Amino acid sequence: xxxxxxxxxxxxxxxxxxxxxxxxxxxxxxxxxxxxxxxxxxxxxxxxxxxxxxxxxxxxxxxxxxxxxxxxxxxxxxxxxxxxxxxxxxxxxxxxxxxxxxxxxxxxxxxxxxxxxxxxxxxxxxxxxxxxxxxxxxxxxxxxxxxxxxxxxxxxxxxxxxxxxxxxxxxxxxxxxxxxxxxxxxxxxxxxxxxxxxxxxxx
Numbered sequence: 001x002x003x004x005x006x007x008x009x010x011x012x013x014x015x016x017x018x019x020x021x022x023x024x025x026x027x028x029x030x031x032x033x034x035x036x037x038x039x040x041x042x043x044x045x046x047x048x049x050x051x052x053x054x055x056x057x058x059x060x061x062x063x064x065x066x067x068x069x070x071x072x073x074x075x076x077x078x079x080x081x082x083x084x085x086x087x088x089x090x091x092x093x094x095x096x097x098x099x100x101x102x103x104x105x106x107x108x109x110x111x112x113x114x115x116x117x118x119x120x121x122x123x124x125x126x127x128x129x130x131x132x133x134x135x136x137x138x139x140x141x142x143x144x145x146x147x148x149x150x151x152x153x154x155x156x157x158x159x160x161x162x163x164x165x166x167x168x169x170x171x172x173x174x175x176x177x178x179x180x181x182x183x184x185x186x187x188x189x190x191x192x193x194x195x196x197x198x199x200x201x202x203x
Contacts, residue, residue, distance in 0.1 A: 040171060040173065043170050044167050044170050044171050047189055048167055050163055050193070051160055051163035051164060051192070054159050054160045054163060054192070055160050057156055057196070058153050058156035058157050058199070059153075061150075061156060061199070061203060062150070064146075065146050065147075065149035065152075065153060066146075068142050068143070068145050068149060069143065069146040071146075072142040072143035073139075075135055075138050075139035076136070076139045078135050079132050079135035079136040079139055082128055082129075082131050082135055083129075085128050086125050086129045086132055089121050089124055089128060090121075092117075093118050093122050096115075096117045096121065097114075097118045099114055100114040100115055148202055148203060149202075152200065152202035153199075155202060156199035159191075159192045159196035159199060160196075162188050162189070162191045162192030163188075163189060163192040165188045165192075166186070166188035169181050169184050169185035170185040173185060
C-alpha cells in the first residue's frame with residue numbers, strides 16, 4: 001500500500017516552486033509568465049485537495065475490505081460448526097438405527113424407544129443442514145464483497161499516484177512555463193479522476 005498522501009506538504013512544495021519561479025531572474029516577468037506563475041499554486045492546491053480525498057476514499061475501501069474479510073471468516077467458522085453438529089446428529093441417528101436393526105429380540109418398548117430416538121435425530125438434523133448451507137452462502141457473498149473493496153482500494157491508489165504526478169508536473173511547469181508540462185499535468189489529473197471514479201464503481 002502507498003503511504004497516505006500529504007496534501008499540506010504538496011501545497012507547501014508548490015508554493016516554494018512558485019516563489020522560486022517568481023524570484024527567478026530578478027527583473028520583471030513577462031505578462032504570460034507572471035499569469036502562469038500566479039495560477040500554479042492554486043492548481044496545485046486544488047489537485048492536492050482532490051488527491052487527499054482520493055487517498056481517504058482508498059483507505060476507507062481498504063478498511064471495509066478488511067472488516068468484511070474478518071466477517072467472512074467468522075461466518076465460515078459458524079458454518080463449519082453447524083456442519084459438525086449435523087454430522088454428529090447423523091452419526092447418532094445411524095447408531096440408533098444399527099442397534100435397532102441388530103437386536104430384533106429386544107422388547108417392543110425398547111425397540112420403539114430406539115426407533116423414536118433415531119427418527120428425532122433425523123428430524124432435528126434437517127434444519128441444521130439448511131442453516132449450515134445458508135451460513136456458507138452468506139460467507140461466500142461477504143467474501144466476494146471484501147474482494148471487490150480490496151480491488152477498489154488498489155485501483156484508487158493508482159488514482160492517487162496520478163494526482164501526485166499531476167501536482168509535481170504542474171509545480172515544475174512554474175519554472176519553465178512549458179505548455180507541454182501543463183498539458184501533461186492536466187492529462188495526469190484527468191486520468192487520476194477517471195481511475196478514482198472507476199475504483200468507486202468496483203465497490
